[in-house]
Amino acid sequence: MNKTINLMGLFEDDTATAAALDDIYDLGVQDDQITVISPIPYPEQSLGREHIWIRLPLIVLAGSALGFATGFFLSSVTPRLYPINVSGHPLTGGPPAAIITYIFTMLFTVIAIFIGVLWEIDVPGFEKKFYTKRVTSGMLSVLLENIPLNQEKAAVSAMESNGGQDIHRPEKMTL
Amino acid sequence: MSKIKRIRKSDGVIVPEDVQDQLLLTTVSDDELNALMLEPMKRTGPLFWGTLAVLTAVFFWGLYAWGYQIRWGFGVAGINRPVYWGMYISTFVFWVGISHAGTMISAVLRIFKADWRRPITRGAEAMTAFALMMAGMYPMIHVGRLWKVIWMFPYPNNRHLWPNFQSPLMWDMLAITTYLVGSSLYLYLALIPDLGMARDNSTGWRYKLYRAMALGWRGTEAGWHKLEKALGIFAIVIIPIFLSVHSIVSWDFAVTTQPRWNSTILPIFFIIGAVFSGLSALATILVLVRWGMKLDFYLRKEHLDNVGKLIFVAGISWIYVWFAGLIVEWYSNMPITVELLHDEWYGDLAPLFITMMVLNIIPIFFLAFRKVRRSPLFLLILTLMVNVGMYIERFLIVAGNLMRNYMPFNWGDYKPTWVTISIVAMTFAGFILFYMIFTRVIPYVPVWEVKQGRLRFSTRQVGRVEVVTITQVD
Numbered sequence: 001m002n003k004t005i006n007l008m009g010l011f012e013d014d015t016a017t018a019a020a021l022d023d024i025y026d027l028g029v030q031d032d033q034i035t036v037i038s039p040i041p042y043p044e045q046s047l048g049r050e051h052i053w054i055r056l057p058l059i060v061l062a063g064s065a066l067g068f069a070t071g072f073f074l075s076s077v078t079p080r081l082y083p084i085n086v087s088g089h090p091l092t093g094g095p096p097a098a099i100i101t102y103i104f105t106m107l108f109t110v111i112a113i114f115i116g117v118l119w120e121i122d123v124p125g126f127e128k129k130f131y132t133k134r135v136t137s138g139m140l141s142v143l144l145e146n147i148p149l150n151q152e153k154a155a156v157s158a159m160e161s162n163g164g165q166d167i168h169r170p171e172k173m174t175l
Numbered sequence: 176m177s178k179i180k181r182i183r184k185s186d187g188v189i190v191p192e193d194v195q196d197q198l199l200l201t202t203v204s205d206d207e208l209n210a211l212m213l214e215p216m217k218r219t220g221p222l223f224w225g226t227l228a229v230l231t232a233v234f235f236w237g238l239y240a241w242g243y244q245i246r247w248g249f250g251v252a253g254i255n256r257p258v259y260w261g262m263y264i265s266t267f268v269f270w271v272g273i274s275h276a277g278t279m280i281s282a283v284l285r286i287f288k289a290d291w292r293r294p295i296t297r298g299a300e301a302m303t304a305f306a307l308m309m310a311g312m313y314p315m316i317h318v319g320r321l322w323k324v325i326w327m328f329p330y331p332n333n334r335h336l337w338p339n340f341q342s343p344l345m346w347d348m349l350a351i352t353t354y355l356v357g358s359s360l361y362l363y364l365a366l367i368p369d370l371g372m373a374r375d376n377s378t379g380w381r382y383k384l385y386r387a388m389a390l391g392w393r394g395t396e397a398g399w400h401k402l403e404k405a406l407g408i409f410a411i412v413i414i415p416i417f418l419s420v421h422s423i424v425s426w427d428f429a430v431t432t433q434p435r436w437n438s439t440i441l442p443i444f445f446i447i448g449a450v451f452s453g454l455s456a457l458a459t460i461l462v463l464v465r466w467g468m469k470l471d472f473y474l475r476k477e478h479l480d481n482v483g484k485l486i487f488v489a490g491i492s493w494i495y496v497w498f499a500g501l502i503v504e505w506y507s508n509m510p511i512t513v514e515l516l517h518d519e520w521y522g523d524l525a526p527l528f529i530t531m532m533v534l535n536i537i538p539i540f541f542l543a544f545r546k547v548r549r550s551p552l553f554l555l556i557l558t559l560m561v562n563v564g565m566y567i568e569r570f571l572i573v574a575g576n577l578m579r580n581y582m583p584f585n586w587g588d589y590k591p592t593w594v595t596i597s598i599v600a601m602t603f604a605g606f607i608l609f610y611m612i613f614t615r616v617i618p619y620v621p622v623w624e625v626k627q628g629r630l631r632f633s634t635r636q637v638g639r640v641e642v643v644t645i646t647q648v649d
Contacts, residue, residue, distance in 0.1 A: 035395050035396070036395065036396040037393050037394050037395055037396075038394055038396065038399065039205060039372075039394060039623065039626060040399075040623055040626045040627040040630065041399035041400065041402070041403050041623075041627060042396070042399070042630075044400060047396060049396065054400070054401055054404055056401060056404055056405060056408065057408070060408055074329055074340060075340045078329060078337065078340075079337070079340060079341075081337075082335055082336075082337030084337060084339050086339070086341065089341055093341045096340055096341040096346070097340070099346050099423065100340050100345075100346065100349065102419065103346065103349045103350055103353050103419070103423075104349070106353055106357070106412065106415065106416050106419070107349070107352070107353040107356060107357075109412050110353070110356060110357040110360055110361075110409065110412060110413070110416070111356065111360070113360070113405055113408055113409050113412065114360040114363075114364065114405075116405070117364065117401055117402060117404075117405035118390070120401045120405075121392075121397075121398045121401050121402065123367075123390040123391050123392060124390035124391055125390070125391040126386075126390075126391050127391075129391065129393060131393050133375040133376075135375075135393075135394055136205065136209060136371070136372045136375045136376065137204070137205050137206045137209075138204060138205030138206070138626075174386075175371075175374070175386070175389070175391045175392070175393065
């Protein structure tokens, strides 16, 4: 079995990072072996990578549907299980039920957005990870994981030739 | 003779003040930007600790007064027939109003990609969260028997007690809970990258705190993309929530048959009033935080100017909606409504009414001037005036209108007691106290958003002047 290594290089700007990624792809490194860590979000595809598929809208829709069902159940079904007779009021009033259903729909929607995005980003995760604090100083970090040892020199060269700095085999650190 | 000052070729290219400020932002490194936010958080002088001590004392005094009210009953709060909703509910409406502008302004400006929003959004969102926490205390205070609050929760029990979902008070509790949950999660999501930055630049207890709160954030390309997507969806969802919360609060009043409450314009009046007072509170806070933490570099006069413009627009709208309600009430000539209007204009409530109008209208006039909006001191004074005015407005709507009703034998007056005033003071002290602590523990300015803004920023020369051009990157 081929021995694999991890490699990290730092870049000062996005254009250099995108160029280095091009060269790294040319070496045959796969997309799931490459992670770019940056201090700010860059526009999608600006670093030359594919569209990132995200399930968040579906999670949000599921949350909204669950909220709607909960709100409807509480406002329209439970009053029949626990009847409260208030003079002249129907057990289930349409407009008040609409308000309760709406509120629960929105409540579950915001909770779904929050839980959904944390799940998508894969946090919380306090285990040791490959990282460098220089990212918060404005550097972009290109991390190559599990690339074959025989590709190391070529990968280092691809980074160096595009302005990569401090190219090294990283250690996992506590975040 | 023309008084227009000509700009000649010899004057060179004119760089307006705002552009100069923004250019300054592009000259500092990321490390310097981090330090410009993190260093002021560690600076606390005698004034800070002294203020904190006074606020803590007021807060605990208020807690004592609350305990006193629980021990001796609701009578000690001065609540009596016919004014069952006094200062507690007035202050509740006030805090809900203050909470409104925060997350709303952040969400609206995010959706429309207004670049100037970046440094002020977190402060605005925190204002919403803390104001809602204070508002949320009032139903518990007002319910009197605090331990029976659990009856508002739907849980199967052997006494067959069940919340009445047709009650506006139930809608209220749920709507405020939803807005508090939504606003807090929205605040926290946008905070995660800055907590990561703070973690990487801290030691000691701060490191432990930021590490726990940053949840292991690294800033991967996919992580950023998903976070931005979530914030975008959140911003869209939070706006209808914001609109519904104050509508629902207004329905507490509007669905009754009480004169001057039973009106379809009340939700709009509440929302506009909330935006007016909330934006004013935001401006007050921005000026004070800018001065207290010396954050002039981030919170520039441009931001004060823009918030001032929004307050001006909200103020004009408030006058319009107030008048729209008044003209219908006045023209209808309903006896009790006329009585209430007379009371407000010429009777016992006239001093409060006149003070409210003066405090709300004079600032609007001054805010029309750019120099006033850009002066932190003037803006502070004017926005404080608006908030005192808006508090009085809430009091007149709630307690003022309850003094008269369809049964003249049931008319009466209302005077708050030391217990009421202490409890109300507790929430004001609590709000300022929690906000002050927040500014020293959490990065007040969204540094990652400011850094992202630099990526968007560029200028070009148009004729004799340098203008800002915006690049679309988010």
